[in-house]
Amino acid sequence: MPLTAQQWLDKIRALPLPSKVKIMNVCGGHERSITMAGLRTVLPPNIELIPGPGCPVCICPEEDVYAAIQLALREKIILVAFGDMLRVPVNVSKQEPRSLEQAKALGGDIRPLASPLEALQMAKQNPKQTVVFFAAGFETTTAPVAALLAEGVPDNLLILLSGRLTWPAVAMLLDSGQAGFDALIAPGHVATVMGSDEWQFVVEKHHLPAAVAGFTPDSLLAAIYSTLRQLIDNKRFLDNCYPQLVTPSGNVTAKRCLQETMTIEDANWRGVGTIPASGFRLREAKWDARIQLPDYASEKRQRGGEMPPGCDCAKVVLGNIYPNQCRLYGKACTPRTPVGPCMVSEEGACRIWWAGGVRF
Amino acid sequence: MCLGIPMQITEINGFNARCTAKGVDRDISLFMLQHEPIEIGDFVMVHVGYAIEKMTPQEASSTWELFDQLLEAEET
Ligand code: SF4
Numbered sequence: 001m002p003l004t005a006q007q008w009l010d011k012i013r014a015l016p017l018p019s020k021v022k023i024m025n026v027c028g029g030h031e032r033s034i035t036m037a038g039l040r041t042v043l044p045p046n047i048e049l050i051p052g053p054g055c056p057v058c059i060c061p062e063e064d065v066y067a068a069i070q071l072a073l074r075e076k077i078i079l080v081a082f083g084d085m086l087r088v089p090v091n092v093s094k095q096e097p098r099s100l101e102q103a104k105a106l107g108g109d110i111r112p113l114a115s116p117l118e119a120l121q122m123a124k125q126n127p128k129q130t131v132v133f134f135a136a137g138f139e140t141t142t143a144p145v146a147a148l149l150a151e152g153v154p155d156n157l158l159i160l161l162s163g164r165l166t167w168p169a170v171a172m173l174l175d176s177g178q179a180g181f182d183a184l185i186a187p188g189h190v191a192t193v194m195g196s197d198e199w200q201f202v203v204e205k206h207h208l209p210a211a212v213a214g215f216t217p218d219s220l221l222a223a224i225y226s227t228l229r230q231l232i233d234n235k236r237f238l239d240n241c242y243p244q245l246v247t248p249s250g251n252v253t254a255k256r257c258l259q260e261t262m263t264i265e266d267a268n269w270r271g272v273g274t275i276p277a278s279g280f281r282l283r284e285a286k287w288d289a290r291i292q293l294p295d296y297a298s299e300k301r302q303r304g305g306e307m308p309p310g311c312d313c314a315k316v317v318l319g320n321i322y323p324n325q326c327r328l329y330g331k332a333c334t335p336r337t338p339v340g341p342c343m344v345s346e347e348g349a350c351r352i353w354w355a356g357g358v359r360f
Numbered sequence: 361m362c363l364g365i366p367m368q369i370t371e372i373n374g375f376n377a378r379c380t381a382k383g384v385d386r387d388i389s390l391f392m393l394q395h396e397p398i399e400i401g402d403f404v405m406v407h408v409g410y411a412i413e414k415m416t417p418q419e420a421s422s423t424w425e426l427f428d429q430l431l432e433a434e435e436t
Contacts, residue, residue: 143392
């Protein structure tokens with residue numbers, strides 16, 4: 001019989017805990033479950049749960065959002081993007097549209113979607129028009145885009161790809177020597193697709209405890225317990241607390257689709273900078289909106305740390321501060337009037353904390 | 361967008377499938393599960409319209425329970 005959340009909690013409380021342990025998660029879904037289930041309030045106070053780089057919308061380069069806005073306004077195209085992307089602000093002068101939503105109000109043909117399949121449908125229903133799918137996301141979203149391409153798409157569907165791999169961001173944090181966490185909860189669905197083996201480096205190279213978790217409180221608490229036990233027993237291994245879906249090698253077809261349609265390159269993360277081998281690039285020019293259409297994501301726009309003025313998203317994403325430590329949190333910045341992408345996205349830590357009732 | 365949703369398959373047509381979850385029907389793709397035998401009645405974890413893995417009915421229902429709690433927590 002698997003243990004319940006309460007039983008895991010009792011086991012954690014019975015551990016001889018060190019005075020302070022910081023455990024990072026790198027998945028917006030994990031952060032959501034942790035916050036909504038109120039895990040921080042029921043765990044012993046010496047355990048800190050830090051939300052890390054788990055929000056693809058937040059780290060999508062500013063120049064890519066800008067490029068999408070320009071394509072929608074200046075080219076005769078239909079632009080489709082995941083709903084969250086429509087409200088992400090870019091840094092422009094007051095006269096210019098600062099989000100896809102504003103560009104839509106100015107007449108851009110911009111439509112939200114929930115699945116790559118809808119982009120395909122849109123292209124088939126509008127054969128005389130070019131449909132550009134602005135595809136930002138981590139592996140769980142990029143693999144379906146790869147599957148779509150592998151299955152075959154009509155010529156009038158182009159992809160503006162902004163796909164990212166999650167593990168290189170964690171590798172970068174750990175390589176910097178200033179990671180600021182003692183253990184890692186690895187993302188359950190990324191591991192479902194890519195395999196848990198991708199996260200072995202955390203234990204092997206950096207000797208930190210790590211466990212893959214699912215999204216229910218019992219799975220998350222099992223992973224927290226596992227990493228604490230590893231710390232206390234001074235043992236290290238990558239635990240799998242989501243064996244219902246996660247295997248060491250992942251989904252073979254998804255990985256083959258990614259392999260066949262995309263390569264991996266160094267890529268910019270908004271507010272963070274370039275992370276080696278962390279971005280997907282389309283193998284075929286015929287799919288690539290950056291090649292088939294004017295490229296508005298010019299080098300000039302690629303400044304490091306370009307979150308909106310006053311917004312601390314960059315620090316939130318890297319787990320350096322908690323959302324409510326940002327001076328704008330809940331004041332100038334709320335889900336109704338988001339200043340930065342972390343308050344826009346359903347997976348952004350600021351938005352999750354606010355929705356979860358965390359005030360100041 | 362990263363939240364996976366468990367769904368039950370009600371119809372299969374090549375790589376396309378009709379799925380249901382809590383009274384909501386959706387067309388999803390089985391393209392990424394072509395290495396696995398899939399049958400009507402199976403539960404799958406669906407991410408942005410693509411099934412990423414098979415799952416047991418037990419796991420599907422505990423994930424649904426979680427969603428109900430999350431929605432409740434966000435509403436109050
Ligand atoms: S509260 Fe708003 S302004 Fe502050 S870091 Fe979060 S998104 Fe940025």
